[in-house]
Amino acid sequence: MHYVVITDSSGLAAALAGLAGEKDDITVIVPGSQPFAGFKKALPQGRCAMRRMQALKKVRSAGTERVVVCLTRGVANMLNKVRAVLPSAPALVVETGVIPKAERQRLAAIPDTAVIAAAALFRPAVMNQWKLLELHKRIAVMRQCVDPDRPLWILTQNDPDPDAIGSALALTRLLGRSRRTTPVVTLKGVSRNENISMISLLGIKVKTVTAAALRRAEQIALVDVQPSFFRQDIGNVRIVIDHHPQTEPCDAPYVDIQAGYGATSSMMVEYLDAAGFKLNTRLATALYYAVKTDTLLFGRGVSAEDFRAFSGLWPLADHELISRMERPRLRSHEVNVFIRALKHHHVERGALFVSLGRLHKEDLVPRLADFVLQIGNAEFALVWGNFGKLTTFAARAVDPRIDAGETMRRAFGHLGSAGGHGEMARATMPGKALAADLGVRGEGRITAEIKKRVLRIIAAQKRSATKK
Ligand SMILES: [Mn+2]
Known part of the structure; x- marks a missing residue:
């Protein structure tokens, strides 16, 4: 690739030449009569030639040119001159100040030309460095x-x-x-x-x-x-x-x-x-x-x-x-829990509820929550089961108006640990505390009370999301 860099800024010349790859040739054209000295110091030796404006006329298109223009004024005029010798070479205008509106319109009419602010060239690298400096500080604090x-x-x-x-x-x-x-x-x-x-x-x-x-x-x-x-x-x-x-x-x-x-x-x-x-x-x-x-x-x-x-x-x-x-195995008693969930789920107002009863392994609760969300058009799923003396809930939400973490905190936060993200959340509490809080006994009535409580919270979330 042959880069033709036209600039009157010795300060930016090195950065602009840096847009070329390591194996590319670079011709830097400096309009006017500015001395080359300031440019030469900054530019890579060996593959970078310094030229005056007359040289532009002598450029012969080989189809491998790319043009970079960075001037304080007269950008559109310059590009028109470039187009006379390199009619279709892609050109990048690097803007350092504010290009007047009329000139911007003229630039927009010149084909194969893009305008980019100088700050945008540096920004990704600079942001990365700010972040690294911040992280260095944090790591030092952490180690202390x-x-x-x-x-x-x-x-x-x-x-x-x-x-x-x-x-x-x-x-x-x-x-x-x-x-x-x-x-x-x-x-x-x-x-x-x-x-x-x-x-x-x-x-x-x-x-x-x-x-x-x-x-x-x-x-x-x-x-x-x-x-x-x-x-x-x-x-x-x-x-x-x-x-x-x-x-x-x-x-x-x-x-x-x-x-x-x-x-x-x-x-x-x-x-x-x-x-x-x-x-x-x-x-x-x-x-x-x-x-x-x-x-x-x-x-x-x-x-x-x-x-x-x-x-x-x-x-x-x-x-x-x-x-x-990623290929977890299901044991036969675990398969039975999946079957139970498929048989005994309830759907009400787009929310799916499954009570798994007694479990040998607590991890089946979140797995089932992921699984049952595939049933019908459920936008929310709540699965729970008893493991030892504890009851564990896993919630999943695909409706963006529903915040699963918030739902778990509001419904069960006062009974044990509850929380998570908007899309997935969990809660765990002693089974006895849950039954006492709901004020009922027996699996059927407990399930009914859980549904009532959670549906009320979800309905409120949907209402306030719709208002916003
Ligand atoms: Mn995590």
Whole structure:
């Protein structure tokens, strides 16, 4: 490619020449009689020729030219001169000041020409640098919040998902810690089949600990969850990194909550990148799987940052391993729960309700919630089941007027932990407390009361969304 750069700005000459590739030839044409000296210093030696205006007439089109024009005045006139020798070469006008309206109209009439503001050329790179500088500062603060010589427990939500697990691995790396002094812990084990297969395929240890042990832990970091989720004292929390909407203040020394992100792992990828870490296959695979599953392959709650993290991880991840993680198996008693849900769901005003009764595994509740949303035209699904003494709800919403997280908080927030995103949310509470709160006994009547309460909240959300 041959770049013809016409500019009267020695300050911008280097930036404009930088629009050419490393193997391209560049001819810089300086109108008027400005000395070349100021230009020469800034431009790449060897493949860059300096010329006066007369040279433009001698340019012979080889069909590989691109023209860049950056002038303080007379841009349209210049382009007309360019068109006389290079009738169809694509031309880019880099605007530094304000081009008068009349001149803009003349430019619009010249074919194969685009106008771009100089600021727009620099903006992406500059924004990236601002962000890196900010992240460097944050990482320094984060590192000061933990004692490197004492154990640090990384606590995830109950039944951690790939995002929690990926984020925990990333934090261990970011803090330069070993697996031995930085165990990943949970209060309630890992039960979903996909998560179990992720952990075993990547050789990750997630340790189940008691609440009492947690309170005695020297230092704790929370990833993909906030202290308010636990509804109990969880001891010395030093770091909180999460992407769930913040519902209660959080007073840990280091808090980074970005509700705009589709996954905490996307935040962790930015941290690792800013800290200059190269990701190994294991960590990249964990983070890739995390971003993919937490955003349901970008079907919900996804930001430009998630896309950037995802595309950066894609070439590094082990895709064969991921397809093995993605094929969870159903055991026969689990198949029966699916059949039960298909047989016994109720639909009312576009909302689908399924009570699963007693369960061997709590993870079936969210899986069924994803599954039943495929039935009919449901815009909202609420699935619940009893596991031990607890009742767990999973809500899914496809109607943008319905906020599943808000619905769970309003319906059950006073009974236990409840919350989540607009599209997906959960709530867990003692079964006894739920029955007492609803004021009825027996599965049928409890179901009826739950439906009534949730439908009332959804109806109010739809009304206020329609008003807006
Ligand atoms: Mn997450």
